[in-house]
Amino acid sequence: MVSTLMRRGVGVAASLTGCVALVVGGAGVSSAADVNLPFTASCHGWQFPGPITHNETRDSGVTISAPTVVPPNSTFTYRLAPKPMTVPNDGYDLRSVVNWTRLKFDFDIPAGTSYVGAQIVAGTSSNLGGVAPTITRVNDAGSPDPNGTHLRISGNNITAGNGPNTDDNGGGGIEVGGGKTFQLPAVDVTVTSGAVGTQIKPMLRVSDTNSGSYDSAANYLTFLQQETLLGGVKYWLTTNCSPRDNRSAGLNAGGQPLAVINVDSSLAQTQTRIDAPGKAVVGDSVELTATVTPWPSGGTVQFRDGGVDLGAPVAVVNGVAKANRTMTTAGDHNITAYYTGSAGFMESMSGAVTINVVEPSEPEPGTGSLGSLGTPGFGS
Structure with a gap:
C-alpha cells in the first residue's frame, strides 16, 4: 500500500x-540539540480578600531542542519544555498553601516565521491536576486568535488574568497541590522559515505591551495561589512572574532568545x-x-x-x-x-x-509435561 x-x-x-x-x-x-536554560522568575502576588501584596523569586527555566540551521522556506519543528517547579507548603503570614491553580505559561511564535501548528508532547508532564493541559494560540489580550502571536500552555485557557475566562478568587484550569514538584508539558512547535540570511529566535512572551514588565497579567507565567489560615479561611493570591532576578532588575536570560536558528540554503x-x-x-x-x-x-x-x-x-x-x-x-x-x-x-x-x-498465548489444557501425568516409569 x-x-x-x-x-x-x-x-x-x-x-x-x-x-x-x-x-x-x-x-x-544541521543539528538539533537540547539547550538547558535555567533562570530566575520574579513574582508578585496580591491577595483576595485584603490589600496584602508580596514579592518573591522562584527557580524557573526551559529546555529547548531546535535546529541550528534550516533552509529558506522550509517547515520544521522545535520543542520547548518548561522546567520543573515546586509549589511551596508555606504561604504568607503562617498560612498553608493549598495549591496553585489557573496556571498558564506563554511563549511567542518566532518573528520571521509562518506558523503551522503546535501540539502537547504526550508523557512529558507530571503531578498536574484539574483540567488537562492544552496549547492555544492567543493574541495580546489572551483570547484565542488564529492570528495571535503567542502560544499558551493552560487548562482550556482558564487563567488568573489575561484571557476570556479569568478569576481572582476561584480555582480552575491546571492545578498543582502544595509541596508538589510539577512539570508542565513540552510543546512541539512547527513553523516555516523565511528568507536566506535571516535568523529565527524562539522566545518566551516578553515583547508585547506589558508582558515583559514586572507584575503583569500578560507575564509568561501566572497562577492563583490558594492559601488557608487556621479555621479554614481561604485566601487567593493572583501571582504574576517575569524572567528577572528581582523586581528592580531587567530581563534575565529567560527574556532573551532561547535559541538562534540560522536560515541557510546549503543543506x-x-x-x-x-x-x-x-x-x-x-x-x-x-x-x-x-x-x-x-x-x-x-x-x-x-x-x-x-x-x-x-x-x-x-x-x-x-x-x-x-x-x-x-x-x-x-x-x-x-x-x-x-x-x-x-x-x-x-x-x-x-x-x-x-x-x-x-499477549502471550495460554497453554492449552492437557499439554503439560509427561512428568506431571503420573505415568509409571516417569519419576516413580
Whole structure:
C-alpha cells in the first residue's frame, strides 16, 4: 500500500508495504540539540480578600531542542519544555498553601516565521491536576486568535488574568497541590522559515505591551495561589512572574532568545526509512532499523512509539541506525524514526509502521509435561 502524505511543507510518498515507511525530509536541520536554560522568575502576588501584596523569586527555566540551521522556506519543528517547579507548603503570614491553580505559561511564535501548528508532547508532564493541559494560540489580550502571536500552555485557557475566562478568587484550569514538584508539558512547535540570511529566535512572551514588565497579567507565567489560615479561611493570591532576578532588575536570560536558528540554503535533503516486524508478542525484543539517504556524515536517530521516545537516540553509522526495543503492552504500536540531522544534512522523519503486539498465548489444557501425568516409569 502506498499513500501520499504532506509533511513539513513537501509532498511525501510513504510506502508501508512489508512494514517499511519512507518520508522525504522537508525540514532542514544541521543539528538539533537540547539547550538547558535555567533562570530566575520574579513574582508578585496580591491577595483576595485584603490589600496584602508580596514579592518573591522562584527557580524557573526551559529546555529547548531546535535546529541550528534550516533552509529558506522550509517547515520544521522545535520543542520547548518548561522546567520543573515546586509549589511551596508555606504561604504568607503562617498560612498553608493549598495549591496553585489557573496556571498558564506563554511563549511567542518566532518573528520571521509562518506558523503551522503546535501540539502537547504526550508523557512529558507530571503531578498536574484539574483540567488537562492544552496549547492555544492567543493574541495580546489572551483570547484565542488564529492570528495571535503567542502560544499558551493552560487548562482550556482558564487563567488568573489575561484571557476570556479569568478569576481572582476561584480555582480552575491546571492545578498543582502544595509541596508538589510539577512539570508542565513540552510543546512541539512547527513553523516555516523565511528568507536566506535571516535568523529565527524562539522566545518566551516578553515583547508585547506589558508582558515583559514586572507584575503583569500578560507575564509568561501566572497562577492563583490558594492559601488557608487556621479555621479554614481561604485566601487567593493572583501571582504574576517575569524572567528577572528581582523586581528592580531587567530581563534575565529567560527574556532573551532561547535559541538562534540560522536560515541557510546549503543543506542536503535526506530521506529516512524505517523497517520493523509487523507482529510481536508482549515481552519480545524487536529490531528497529532506520536507513538515512544520502549517507550523512553523522547525527542520530530517535525511534518513537506515537509521540513517546523509545529509549535513547541511536548513532547513524554508514547511513543506518539499529536498536532493539522491548514491546511492553498489547495493541497496535505506530513506530517512527526521526533523523536529527548533522552538519550539511537536513533532518527527516520516516512514515509510521505498525507493529501489532499481542499477549502471550495460554497453554492449552492437557499439554503439560509427561512428568506431571503420573505415568509409571516417569519419576516413580
